[in-house]
Amino acid sequence: MRKIKLLLKHAFLMISSLICLFPFYWMVVGATNLSKDITKGTLWFGAEFMNNFRAVQETADIFQAVLNTATITIVQVPLALLICSMAGYGFEKYPSKTRNKLFNVFLLTMMIPFAAIMIPLFNFVFDVGLIDTKMSVIVAALSNTFLIFFFRQSFKALPNEMIEAARIDGASEIGIFFRIAMPPMKSTFAAGFIYAFMKEWNNYLWPLLTLQSSENRTLTLFLSSISSAYYVDYGQILVSVVIATLPTILIFMTMQKHFVSGILGASK
Amino acid sequence: MKKRLGLLLATGMLSFSMILAGCGNSSKESGANGAGGASGAAETNDEAATEETQKITVWAWDDNFNVAVMKTAAEYYKKLNPDANVEIEVISNSKEDIYKKLQTGLASGGKSLPDICLIEDYSIYQYLNSYSKYFYPLNDDVDYSQFSPYKVEVMTYNDKAYGIPFDAGVTGLFYRADYLEQAGFTAADLEDITWDRFIEIGKQVEEQTGVKMTVANGTNYSSLFRTMMQSAGAWYCDSNGELTITNNEVLKESLETIKKMRDAGIILECADDSTLAGAINDGTTASVINAAWRVSTIKAEPEQSGKWAVASTPRLNNANSVNASNTGGSSWYVLDNGQDKGAIVDFLKAVYAGDIDFYSDILVNQGAVGTYLPAQEGKAYQTEDEFFGGQKVFAEFASWLPEVPSVMYGKNVPESNTAVNTALFSYLQGDITVEEALTQAEDQLKNQIQ
Numbered sequence: 078m079r080k081i082k083l084l085l086k087h088a089f090l091m092i093s094s095l096i097c098l099f100p101f102y103w104m105v106v107g108a109t110n111l112s113k114d115i116t117k118g119t120l121w122f123g124a125e126f127m128n129n130f131r132a133v134q135e136t137a138d139i140f141q142a143v144l145n146t147a148t149i150t151i152v153q154v155p156l157a158l159l160i161c162s163m164a165g166y167g168f169e170k171y172p173s174k175t176r177n178k179l180f181n182v183f184l185l186t187m188m189i190p191f192a193a194i195m196i197p198l199f200n201f202v203f204d205v206g207l208i209d210t211k212m213s214v215i216v217a218a219l220s221n222t223f224l225i226f227f228f229r230q231s232f233k234a235l236p237n238e239m240i241e242a243a244r245i246d247g248a249s250e251i252g253i254f255f256r257i258a259m260p261p262m263k264s265t266f267a268a269g270f271i272y273a274f275m276k277e278w279n280n281y282l283w284p285l286l287t288l289q290s291s292e293n294r295t296l297t298l299f300l301s302s303i304s305s306a307y308y309v310d311y312g313q314i315l316v317s318v319v320i321a322t323l324p325t326i327l328i329f330m331t332m333q334k335h336f337v338s339g340i341l342g343a344s345k
Numbered sequence: 346m347k348k349r350l351g352l353l354l355a356t357g358m359l360s361f362s363m364i365l366a367g368c369g370n371s372s373k374e375s376g377a378n379g380a381g382g383a384s385g386a387a388e389t390n391d392e393a394a395t396e397e398t399q400k401i402t403v404w405a406w407d408d409n410f411n412v413a414v415m416k417t418a419a420e421y422y423k424k425l426n427p428d429a430n431v432e433i434e435v436i437s438n439s440k441e442d443i444y445k446k447l448q449t450g451l452a453s454g455g456k457s458l459p460d461i462c463l464i465e466d467y468s469i470y471q472y473l474n475s476y477s478k479y480f481y482p483l484n485d486d487v488d489y490s491q492f493s494p495y496k497v498e499v500m501t502y503n504d505k506a507y508g509i510p511f512d513a514g515v516t517g518l519f520y521r522a523d524y525l526e527q528a529g530f531t532a533a534d535l536e537d538i539t540w541d542r543f544i545e546i547g548k549q550v551e552e553q554t555g556v557k558m559t560v561a562n563g564t565n566y567s568s569l570f571r572t573m574m575q576s577a578g579a580w581y582c583d584s585n586g587e588l589t590i591t592n593n594e595v596l597k598e599s600l601e602t603i604k605k606m607r608d609a610g611i612i613l614e615c616a617d618d619s620t621l622a623g624a625i626n627d628g629t630t631a632s633v634i635n636a637a638w639r640v641s642t643i644k645a646e647p648e649q650s651g652k653w654a655v656a657s658t659p660r661l662n663n664a665n666s667v668n669a670s671n672t673g674g675s676s677w678y679v680l681d682n683g684q685d686k687g688a689i690v691d692f693l694k695a696v697y698a699g700d701i702d703f704y705s706d707i708l709v710n711q712g713a714v715g716t717y718l719p720a721q722e723g724k725a726y727q728t729e730d731e732f733f734g735g736q737k738v739f740a741e742f743a744s745w746l747p748e749v750p751s752v753m754y755g756k757n758v759p760e761s762n763t764a765v766n767t768a769l770f771s772y773l774q775g776d777i778t779v780e781e782a783l784t785q786a787e788d789q790l791k792n793q794i795q
Contacts, residue, residue, distance in 0.1 A: 116623030
């Protein structure tokens with residue numbers, strides 16, 4: 078009886094994972110086939126990967142787009158993590174009368190859709206002369222309410238005694254943050270990193286509005302632009318999608334362990 | 346360990362701030378030049394006097410089609426005017442993305458707009474209606490009688506014409522000559538027919554060959570009923586932009602015709618546009634009704650070379666209906682962002698309203714059927730295409746072009762498409778009558794846009 082149950086459980090899990098993995102499989106298979114074969118429903122590997130790849134390069138500069146997205150992400154993510162973790166730490170570890178009210182205001186901003194603040198923000202970025210620069214994309218996402226909230230929740234698990242002990246020993250407040258508070262939160266930072274990375278790597282609407290020239294185009298804009306042609310070449314699109322997805326998959330694979338424990342709120 | 350961590354962080358932050366500083370400096374320059382914005386442009390004009398190269402930015406959305414066409418236009422302009430100090434930069438984004446950017450730029454007071462933007466005929470009215478002050482009228486500069494009248498009609502607002510007409514969505518009936526021959530039909534049997542005749546032929550084709558007569562996106566018939574409607578000079582609204590869906594005899598006949606076709610079983614219904622393309626390439630359909638740009642999908646399967654042919658679009662029984670119609674199409678619009686328009690207008694005039702070789706070039710290389718009427722004299726239009734059994738495909742399309750009835754598209758085309766399409770489905774299922782479907786569509790639309 079128990080064996081049957083176990084078997085059923087595993088069968089269910091395997092079917093579910095097949096369903097989840099199929100799009101990835103199809104993406105890779107599609108990248109190796111011609112567009113006309115993809116629309117006919119081919120499900121096995123073809124020999125056209127290099128041709129599709131060459132066609133993408135002839136259409137537009139995909140590596141420039143990868144480079145742009147990478148630059149923005151590499152600069153933005155560590156800065157956002159630093160700012161948000163410090164903010165979360167500050168909210169949690171420095172008692173004051175207004176901190177909860179202020180924090181509630183922060184949380185409320187999560188409910189304002191981006192579309193509502195888009196045009197004022199665009200006006201602002203234009204007026205300060207940041208339009209069509211990578212800076213405009215980086216700066217706009219430096220403070221992220223969800224990340225501040227996430228870090229604050231995690232810092233709750235950090236015993237105040239440790240901070241007090243460090244203070245008595247004469248450590249500076251900044252020193253306490255970097256030397257006492259940060260090291261045990263490795264998995265929280267890893268989870269935050271994956272979150273911020275994916276958000277920035279897939280960022281679409283804001284770069285679309287502020288980045289104007291072709292040299293500054295990010296990967297998401299590149300993908301969107303090649304998929305709206307009158308004659309859609311699915312082979313080209315899928316090759317580009319494979320290239321665009323690789324870094325996310327790699328990062329998730331290498332940091333998967335931390336991601337799960339970080340989301341569960343572990344703090345050793 | 347702790348020390349090393351601190352050191353690492355310190356150097357990390359230092360390098361980030363340096364990168365940031367670098368980004369900031371270079372960005373300011375490109376911001377002023379590249380964006381073509383009002384403030385930046387004013388500065389460059391003052392200092393740079395005459396000899397500076399003027400940069401013309403263009404937004405377009407298809408790298409193999411209109412982006413490539415604009416790049417070709419830039420080359421032609423350079424040949425015509427080797428001394429002109431202009432640099433034309435074409436920026437490619439998806440169509441939806443361009444509309445979002447354009448909308449944001451217009452809504453924030455004309456900031457960061459391109460010099461020239463490609464806009465679909467179905468969408469231009471809503472922009473001219475709300476933001477005509479940011480568009481630059483060209484009727485003093487361009488002779489619009491040289492272009493297809495129905496394209497000029499679309500870009501006229503308050504008696505001013507904006508933009509340069511670009512590609513025609515003139516439609517045709519692409520068919521598999523081999524299947525039709527097998528069923529006993531010649532090319533003459535398909536020329537200038539009605540939809541009723543098309544259905545009769547379709548039934549026989551399926552009987553003889555086992556192949557469905559035509560193909561459509563089974564979730565979205567809007568391209569088909571739009572084509573039918575425009576063939577009789579009708580639309581969702583009248584020439585004042587007032588909705589006329591409920592009592593629209595032409596739209597009613599269009600929907601009834603689609604139901605007749607579907608009930609006769611001659612349509613292969615596809616789940617989406619990619620399976621539709623697949624059906625064309627794997628030979629499971631004997632025809633497809635679409636604009637000239639379908640040629641590229643059809644030619645994607647070289648094994649079918651010589652088997653295709655093209656005939657004029659079938660017409661409705663309505664007395665106004667002709668064997669010519671249109672679906673889609675777009676035009677170039679000049680945006681008024683405070684810069685001097687002289688060079689831009691000169692460029693558009695010289696190439697798009699004057700160079701016949703250019704039109705032949707883009708027809709051959711991009712399959713773009715222009716709407717500049719004198720260009721039809723160009724040799725490319727007279728070329729026989731082996732893929733279509735030696736037929737002069739583009740000469741055919743060009744001959745239908747002047748016959749396409751003019752229609753005023755109004756400002757709610759995407760919403761109207763959805764509303765009518767949704768109601769059409771209830772009608773196709775037999776749940777409601779065609780009159781009820783039209784009323785339902787108009788009610789839904791009015792709720793949505795008010």
